[in-house]
Amino acid sequence: MKNIIKPIGIIYSQNKTPKGTPIQSSTAKNISGVVEVYPEFVEGLKDLDGFSHIILLYYFHLCKETKLVLKPFLDDEFHGVFATRAPCRPNPIGLSYAKIEKIQGNKIFVTGLDVLDETPLIDIKPYIPEFDYNEVEKIGWVKKNVNKLPEAKDDGRFAK
Ligand SMILES: C[S@@+](CC[C@H](N)C(=O)[O-])C[C@H]1O[C@@H](n2cnc3c(N)ncnc32)[C@H](O)[C@@H]1O
Numbered sequence: 001m002k003n004i005i006k007p008i009g010i011i012y013s014q015n016k017t018p019k020g021t022p023i024q025s026s027t028a029k030n031i032s033g034v035v036e037v038y039p040e041f042v043e044g045l046k047d048l049d050g051f052s053h054i055i056l057l058y059y060f061h062l063c064k065e066t067k068l069v070l071k072p073f074l075d076d077e078f079h080g081v082f083a084t085r086a087p088c089r090p091n092p093i094g095l096s097y098a099k100i101e102k103i104q105g106n107k108i109f110v111t112g113l114d115v116l117d118e119t120p121l122i123d124i125k126p127y128i129p130e131f132d133y134n135e136v137e138k139i140g141w142v143k144k145n146v147n148k149l150p151e152a153k154d155d156g157r158f159a160k
Contacts, residue, residue: 007120008044009037009106011058013113018062018159021114023073023152024085025097028114032101035108035121042106045124049103053127054110059120060092062159073152074145083140088158094119097127116159 013033015021022028035056037045048054065088071077072084081089098110108124139146 005122007038007059007122008041008124009035009121011035011056011113011115011117011119011121013115013117013119015113015116017156018116018154019156021116021154023114023154024149025112025114027150027152028112029099030111031113032109032111033098033113033115033117035098035110035124037106037108037121037124039106045103045106045108048100048108048124048126051100051126051128053097053099054108055125055127055132056094056096056098056115056121057123057125058094058096058115059122060087060089060094060159061118061120062116063088063092064158064160066090066092071157073154073157074148075141077141079141086158093122 011033014031022031068081069078070081070086072079072086087094094115096115098112101109101111
């Protein structure tokens with residue numbers, strides 16, 4: 001199982017330190033970066049230029065420790081890790097949306113990154129609103145604090 005997932009590239013981003021990094025892609029529209037795919041996977045980028053947005057899956061390589069119950073950025077109360085989007089989880093896998101600005105060879109130039117510089121990339125998928133829910137009935141504990149999202153930044157509590 002351990003060897004099934006291996007990085008397919010690296011995400012380079014303007015976010016050089018955890019502290020001050022936006023906590024979600026939706027509030028990181030001004031943050032740009034480059035998603036660099038290793039040469040052996042470049043063929044897989046064929047036709048990606050027909051999409052405006054992508055989903056990035058990546059490895060939170062700078063996580064400190066995994067806690068099953070934690071205080072997420074948007075609340076002062078404890079929640080189960082699986083009821084949060086906190087980075088340090090049993091499998092520290094991140095999911096972010098990004099806007100494609102241009103693709104050149106093995107490089108996808110993007111904006112909208114809540115991802116730190118030099119993060120190992122696991123997968124890229126096209127974002128398709130018709131496939132992905134954008135309206136739901138409930139957003140749990142986040143509802144009471146979602147208004148804080150535009151200003152919320154990482155304070156360094158999870159990453160090295
Ligand atoms: C709350 S997480 C959400 C990430 C993603 N949008 C998700 O929902 O899976 C966002 C924070 O993770 C931190 N982060 C980004 N890349 C990281 C990495 N490679 N290792 C550790 N922390 C990282 C950033 O500082 C950012 O503020």
